[in-house]
Amino acid sequence: MATASHGVSSPLVACEIGLENLTQFPEGRRVWTCIQCGTCAGTCPYGEMMQYPPRRVIGMLSAGELDKVFNSDSLLNCVACYACTAKCPRGIDLTGILLPLVKEQVLMHLSQVPPELQKALENTLRHGNPMGESPRKRTAWVKTAGVPVRILPEDPRPVDVLWFVECYSAYHPRGQDNARATAKILNALGIDFAILGNEEKCAGECSRLSGEPGLFNSLMEYNMLVFEKYKFSRIVTSCPHAYDAFHYRYGVLGFKYDLLHIVPFLAKYVDRLKPMLKRKTDCKVTYHDSCCLGRHNHLYDEPRRLLQALPGVKLVEMVHNRMNTICCGGGGGGMWLDTYYKAKGNERLSERRVKEAVATGADVLAVACPYEISRFEDALKVLGYEKKMVVRDIVELYADAMEV
Amino acid sequence: MKIVVLLKMVPDVVEELEIGADGKSLNTEYLRMITNEPDNHALEEALLLKEKHSGTVTVVALDAPEVDDALFTALAKGADQAFKITDGDGMLGTCAGAYRLVQTLFTIPGLLPADLILTGAQAIDDLDGLTAPLISHMLRLPELGIVTRVDVNTANATAKVVREFPGGVRGEYEVKLPAVLGIQAAEKPPRYVPVAKVRAAMKSQVIQSVPAPQGDGGFRSSPVVEMTKPKVAGHAQMLEGPAEKIADQFCEILATHGLL
Amino acid sequence: MAQEIWVLAEQWKGQISDITYELLALGDELATALGVNLQAVLLGKQVKQLAQSLGKASSVLCMEHDALEAPVPEVFAQALAPVVRARNPQLVLIPLTNVTLELGSLLAAKLDAPYVNSCKNARLVDGKLRTRSVVYGGKLEVLVNPPQPLAILGILPGARPAEQGRGEKAPAVEEVRVDSLEIPAIRLHGYIEPEAGDIDISKQDVLVSVGRGLQNKDNLALAEELAAALGGAVCGSRPVIDQGWLPLSRQVGKSGVVVKPKLYLAAGISGAPEHVEGMKNSDLIFAINTDPQAPIFNVAHYGATADVMDLLPALTEAARNRKEAKSHA
Numbered sequence: 007m008a009t010a011s012h013g014v015s016s017p018l019v020a021c022e023i024g025l026e027n028l029t030q031f032p033e034g035r036r037v038w039t040c041i042q043c044g045t046c047a048g049t050c051p052y053g054e055m056m057q058y059p060p061r062r063v064i065g066m067l068s069a070g071e072l073d074k075v076f077n078s079d080s081l082l083n084c085v086a087c088y089a090c091t092a093k094c095p096r097g098i099d100l101t102g103i104l105l106p107l108v109k110e111q112v113l114m115h116l117s118q119v120p121p122e123l124q125k126a127l128e129n130t131l132r133h134g135n136p137m138g139e140s141p142r143k144r145t146a147w148v149k150t151a152g153v154p155v156r157i158l159p160e161d162p163r164p165v166d167v168l169w170f171v172e173c174y175s176a177y178h179p180r181g182q183d184n185a186r187a188t189a190k191i192l193n194a195l196g197i198d199f200a201i202l203g204n205e206e207k208c209a210g211e212c213s214r215l216s217g218e219p220g221l222f223n224s225l226m227e228y229n230m231l232v233f234e235k236y237k238f239s240r241i242v243t244s245c246p247h248a249y250d251a252f253h254y255r256y257g258v259l260g261f262k263y264d265l266l267h268i269v270p271f272l273a274k275y276v277d278r279l280k281p282m283l284k285r286k287t288d289c290k291v292t293y294h295d296s297c298c299l300g301r302h303n304h305l306y307d308e309p310r311r312l313l314q315a316l317p318g319v320k321l322v323e324m325v326h327n328r329m330n331t332i333c334c335g336g337g338g339g340g341m342w343l344d345t346y347y348k349a350k351g352n353e354r355l356s357e358r359r360v361k362e363a364v365a366t367g368a369d370v371l372a373v374a375c376p377y378e379i380s381r382f383e384d385a386l387k388v389l390g391y392e393k394k395m396v397v398r399d400i401v402e403l404y405a406d407a408m409e410v
Numbered sequence: 411m412k413i414v415v416l417l418k419m420v421p422d423v424v425e426e427l428e429i430g431a432d433g434k435s436l437n438t439e440y441l442r443m444i445t446n447e448p449d450n451h452a453l454e455e456a457l458l459l460k461e462k463h464s465g466t467v468t469v470v471a472l473d474a475p476e477v478d479d480a481l482f483t484a485l486a487k488g489a490d491q492a493f494k495i496t497d498g499d500g501m502l503g504t505c506a507g508a509y510r511l512v513q514t515l516f517t518i519p520g521l522l523p524a525d526l527i528l529t530g531a532q533a534i535d536d537l538d539g540l541t542a543p544l545i546s547h548m549l550r551l552p553e554l555g556i557v558t559r560v561d562v563n564t565a566n567a568t569a570k571v572v573r574e575f576p577g578g579v580r581g582e583y584e585v586k587l588p589a590v591l592g593i594q595a596a597e598k599p600p601r602y603v604p605v606a607k608v609r610a611a612m613k614s615q616v617i618q619s620v621p622a623p624q625g626d627g628g629f630r631s632s633p634v635v636e637m638t639k640p641k642v643a644g645h646a647q648m649l650e651g652p653a654e655k656i657a658d659q660f661c662e663i664l665a666t667h668g669l670l
Numbered sequence: 671m672a673q674e675i676w677v678l679a680e681q682w683k684g685q686i687s688d689i690t691y692e693l694l695a696l697g698d699e700l701a702t703a704l705g706v707n708l709q710a711v712l713l714g715k716q717v718k719q720l721a722q723s724l725g726k727a728s729s730v731l732c733m734e735h736d737a738l739e740a741p742v743p744e745v746f747a748q749a750l751a752p753v754v755r756a757r758n759p760q761l762v763l764i765p766l767t768n769v770t771l772e773l774g775s776l777l778a779a780k781l782d783a784p785y786v787n788s789c790k791n792a793r794l795v796d797g798k799l800r801t802r803s804v805v806y807g808g809k810l811e812v813l814v815n816p817p818q819p820l821a822i823l824g825i826l827p828g829a830r831p832a833e834q835g836r837g838e839k840a841p842a843v844e845e846v847r848v849d850s851l852e853i854p855a856i857r858l859h860g861y862i863e864p865e866a867g868d869i870d871i872s873k874q875d876v877l878v879s880v881g882r883g884l885q886n887k888d889n890l891a892l893a894e895e896l897a898a899a900l901g902g903a904v905c906g907s908r909p910v911i912d913q914g915w916l917p918l919s920r921q922v923g924k925s926g927v928v929v930k931p932k933l934y935l936a937a938g939i940s941g942a943p944e945h946v947e948g949m950k951n952s953d954l955i956f957a958i959n960t961d962p963q964a965p966i967f968n969v970a971h972y973g974a975t976a977d978v979m980d981l982l983p984a985l986t987e988a989a990r991n992r993k994e995a996k997s998h999a
Contacts, residue, residue: 110604119602121913122886131605132444133424140425142440179960220606345886387979420806427809434812505785532771534806536787537814539779543772546744547779552855553744555772556925570859574925575682575768578864578918581741586855592772594925595912630784632816635800640811646957646973653980657988660956663972667954669876669900669933670992 025072025107033103039096040064046090046100051333052083055352060090060100063108076111082120082346084109085355086215086338087297092329101215101302101338102254109217109338126342127213131221134207134228135173136342145203147175147182153193153410157203164237166198168263170252172245173208174376180383181376187405188244188268194282194410195275199242205232209248214255216339226251230259240264242271244401246298246375247337253303267299269374269400273308276315283407288318291403292368294359294382295331296375304329309374312400316407324362332359336377356385364391371397411465411564413456414521416511416529416541417484419443419474423534434634435501445480448530454596455560456528457488463564466490468521470514472498472507478617479608486603486611491618493518498622504536508544509627514620515549522549523588525567531555531592538631542592548627554585555592562587673706674759676731678750679724681714682741682769683861686723689765689827691835694726696792696825697763698835703794709759710841713746715739718843725837731757735848740858741769747776749848754781759820761799763792766824768925774824783820790826808943808965827924827947864919869903871920875932876902879922879949880910883938883959883978887915892982893937899989900933907945923948935985937978941966958982 028034040061047059057080058066066072075081084105091101098104113119119127129138148155156165169192174181192199210225233241241263243249249267272279291313299305306328313321326332333340335355340347347354360382363371371382382397398406421427421436422444428437456467468491469484471477481492495514502510515522527549529541546553558580559572567587572580574594585591649656664670677697680687694710701708710727712720715738721730733753737745754762754777764774766788778785790811791802801823803812816823871877878897880890890904897904904920911921922929924944934952939945941957941964949955950969957970958978967973974981 110606113602113604114607116602118598121599124599124602127602138424142425218604218606220604220609224605224609345888348886348888384979423807423809427806429810436810537803537805537812539775539785539787540772543743543775544779547776553772553776554856555743556768572862573768575741575861576925577927578921578925580862582859582862583742584857584859589855599912628782629779630782630817632784632786632801632814632821634812635815636813638811638813640804640808640968642968644968646955646967646970648962648967649972649974653976653984654988656974656976656981657984660972660985661988661992663954663956664900664933664989665992667932669954670989 023103023107025067025111033099036096036098037064037067037104040098041096043095045093045095049089049093051085051087051089051355052352055083055350056080060105063104072108075108076115079112079116081105081109081112081217082339082343083352084338085333085335085340087333088302089333092301106214106217106219110219113217120343120346122342122345123216123339127216127218127221130208130210130213131224134225135177136208137173137177139177141204141207144176144206145201147185151186151189153189155189156200158200158236159203159205161200162236165200166239167192167200168236168238168241169199169201170209170241170243170245170248171201171206172243172248172376175244176206178376178380180379184244184376184379184399184401187399187401190405190410191272191401191408194408195278200238202232209245209251211247211251211255212337212339212341214251215337222251222255226256226259230256230261233263238263240266242266242268244268244376246296250298250302267305267374269299269312270305270308272401272404273312276312279404279408280315283315283317284409285407286318287316287403287407289369290320290322290367291370291372292322292324292363292366293372294324294334294363294378295328296373296378297331297333297337299374300331301329309372309400312404313372316403322366322368324366326362332362334359334375334378334381336381341377354385356381357389360385360389360391364395369395370403371395372400372403373397374400411459411463411526411562412524413459413465413467413526413528414515414524415449415453415456415467415469415484415489416527416545417449417453417469417471417480418446418507418530418533418541419471419477419480420446420533420535429637429639434637436637443475443477446530446533448532448593450600451596452528452530452593453484453487453489454598454600455593456526457601458597459526459560459562460488463562468493470495470511472502472510474501481617482611482615483603483608485615486607487601493618493620495622496619503538503631504533504541505539505544505629505631506626508539508541509548509629510622512545512548513623513625517623518620525587526562526569527551527588527590528593529590531557531594538629540592542590546590549590551588551590552585553590553592554583556594557591558595559597560591672758672760674709674757675701675704675706676709676711676754676759676762677727678762678764678770678773679710679712679720680765680767680769681712681717681720684717686720687765687767687769688832689767690724691726691832692827692830693763693765693825694724694835694837695830695832698726700761700792700794700799706760711750713738713749718845721843722840723836725839725841726835727837727841729842729844731846732843733846733848735851737851737854738848742854742856742858743770743772744776744856745851745854746773747780748851750777751780752849753846754820760818761820762822763825764822766826774822778822781820781822783822784816785822785824786814786816787824788826789823789829791829792823792825804943828950865917868917868919871903871905871922872927872929874903874929876900877905877922877929877931877933878902878935878937879905879907879939880915880937881907881939882909883940884910885938887913889979890915892979892986896935896982896986896989899986899993902931902933905929907939936966936970937982939966940964941969
């Protein structure tokens with residue numbers, strides 16, 4: 007199957023492109039090169055559920071009938087997994103550029119936005135996180151980190167690494183496990199790092215992919231101002247969505263910082279980490295390629311290198327891996343649309359994926375994206391597999407093995 | 411149809427509420443204000459009525475932190491005009507606030523008489539009164555609160571209004587318009603409005619500032635002596651441990667109560 | 671000024687609500703402390719016989735009129751205001767429920783008197799009246815000194831046990847003529863009862879109640895399984911009903927049903943005052959909430975800060991095992 011030239015969107019004037027002025031931008035003009043092959047619909051995990059898969063959206067756009075799409079809830083089925091974008095023979099950035107613009111109109115036309123999604127978006131606008139927790143509690147996890155974590159607003163001296171923790175790692179109990187593990191590893195490596203603390207707000211990528219470019223822009227403007235207050239050499243983030251936001255979108259406001267997701271960042275240090283791995287992990291591990299890190303950014307080898315460096319790990323692959331990975335269903339607003347999907351009879355993607363994971367016979371399902379932990383743990387419970395398999399972030403596996 | 415919606419900003423309880431140094435009011439350092447939730451429902455109900463019967467929706471609010479966001483959001487959702495009452499003192503009680511609202515409503519040309527004045531049935535900071543009945547008293551209009559449904563008959567200027575009672579019972583009333591209604595819940599949850607639309611409203615629409623009238627209506631308020639955290643009368647005995655252990659303890663407790 | 675404290679009896683659909691007795695208990699305490707009379711006030715159509723149970727008061731003012739049959743707060747305020755003005759009590763206690771919500775504000779406005787809302791208690795401190803009101807959704811409380819003469823207090827349910835307000839003797843009843851009332855612009859057509867055919871949760875011994883912490887409708891099955899295992903039924907807090915997970919008849923709280931089961935298990939419910947009002951007198955309250963600060967733990971007897979998704983199935987299994995063990999024993 008022919009793949010797109012790089013399946014990766016170029017930094018673009020995120021604020022200015024719109025459905026009315028697509029042709030003014032190269033990425034917009036590319037939309038018109040669609041050959042209606044239907045690969046997008048065929049590869050979409052919810053393709054059968056969508057009345058308007060990307061191919062038809064472009065068709066309606068050409069026919070001037072896009073308002074039919076706006077008045078349908080079809081695009082609520084899109085979990086922004088980049089499958090269509092990765093396979094599109096024309097290299098059209100469906101997930102990153104076209105669909106969010108259409109979804110924005112859908113949100114305006116829906117007689118009622120599914121309540122959970124509405125709440126998540128309203129919370130993100132108001133409190134800088136989809137959970138609706140107070141920004142002043144964003145650093146609550148630091149008290150239990152077990153190692154010192156410098157908070158820049160309290161100690162604004164220059165620092166090497168700005169670690170952008172992100173919402174799930176800061177607020178969600180399982181995410182906080184991840185945050186603590188990360189802090190311990192960075193500390194063990196002797197990395198000079200700090201976090202933005204309560205000044206950090208969601209990077210906004212999932213809001214954008216849900217159809218809220220306006221919300222994204224407001225978060226981007228805010229975060230850029232916060233970055234400019236401090237001096238740091240590079241940014242490392244725990245969230246692949248935040249990585250995407252900074253790498254592909256924030257450039258429009260001048261984002262030029264050295265940037266890595268925590269997994270490729272740690273992969274660089276794997277030789278320094280190996281001697282610190284005291285405990286044998288000793289189990290079969292299967293790695294789930296996340297949509298952002300994997301399919302969108304082609305970071306397939308770094309996580310595997312890290313996993314294989316763990317003593318006693320036997321890495322097995324699921325049937326769908328690397329570029330063909332199956333989304334956990336959390337992107338594009340999917341994190342907040344489970345009830346909506348269930349009512350429509352959509353199979354939960356996380357359940358589909360977990361069945362594949364269990365079929366490998368692995369003991370551990372390793373992940374690198376914060377949404378996946380709770381989604382896969384929930385799926386294991388629903389399917390009754392919680393005694394067969396556990397879900398662990400790569401960072402958690404390392405902290406365990408390092409006994410920090 | 412001419413509808414006026416009265417919005418109020420109230421403390422956002424997502425933040426820890428702290429008591430100020432004087433021991434009788436809120437510490438405002440980290441305080442955030444949010445639209446009174448039932449007022450959001452009042453706005454939604456007004457917009458639904460406007461969609462059904464056409465007409466105008468005018469939103470009026472007293473100046474308070476974050477009120478501009480609330481008013482621009484109302485405009486972005488479909489309100490026609492927004493007024494902010496300025497130059498008054500800070501956090502007013504409900505009575506003084508209602509008085510200021512009513513006096514200002516009279517000064518806005520073409521606003522009164524309106525067919526319906528909608529506001530939330532109650533608010534979390536209503537200590538010395540509720541807005542809807544106070545407004546109705548001052549305007550000498552009929553009032554009904556805890557409303558969850560409004561069906562207007564424009565032909566004979568009446569509305570069928572549903573009020574919530576205990577036990578899931580609802581009362582169906584007929585109300586002659588013009589009237590004041592205290593909305594508990596709109597027929598649909600308050601609509602979502604994308605941030606881009608609110609930002610567009612901030613660029614293309616205006617919130618009209620109206621100066622606060624003098625005087626406080628002579629409402630007698632009761633002096634606040636102290637503001638405190640609630641005394642916790644008791645606390646649950648917490649069961650710890652993994653789910654299975656808690657479940658066993660739970661069953662023991664039920665057994666001793668003869669429930670298992 | 672008359673040496674009297676008045677309690678407005680809440681009469682709805684021809685019955686005196688429990689909150690009336692709670693207010694009479696409170697009123698009696700205040701009247702005794704001030705050395706004044708306690709007067710009950712009863713409004714309605716053909717309600718005089720209801721005055722019998724208001725014997726905690728020394729007497730009852732009974733105001734009957736056709737227009738007072740239906741609960742229209744502003745009509746009640748219109749009838750009551752001149753009588754208050756004429757008789758001049760020093761304090762009027764009004765129950766705060768969905769029947770009477772606006773009445774205190776309306777009456778106070780008509781009488782140019784101060785009104786204090788959301789009172790959970792009132793007492794004399796150094797000879798002066800002081801009230802304790804709940805504000806900001808129960809997060810804080812405010813102590814207020816209502817100036818007198820004539821303050822009007824809106825009293826929340828639960829200020830005193832209803833039993834303390836029931837009188838043994840029948841009180842003296844004075845019929846007060848209601849001056850002509852304006853033709854009301856508000857008329858009650860009728861009531862819409864909740865859907866019949868569903869169970870009456872107020873009659874259940876065991877209730878498994880769910881709140882927003884359950885996160886989505888699918889998890890309701892977990893609650894239903896536990897309810898079945900314990901021989902009870904599922905109910906919920908207001909947000910859950912608003913979202914359509916359960917019908918209105920299953921709503922517990924101020925706007926729903928007041929329940930007093932032998933076991934009330936609150937799963938994923940924070941414990942907002944409006945909900946607590948509907949279940950606080952349950953014999954045994956067990957609360958599950960991941961937030962250790964959730965107010966529900968202040969009213970529950972036992973609690974656990976576990977994830978409902980983990981604990982509910984565990985409870986179900988443990989309960990089933992126990993029942994099986996018992997039946998084999």
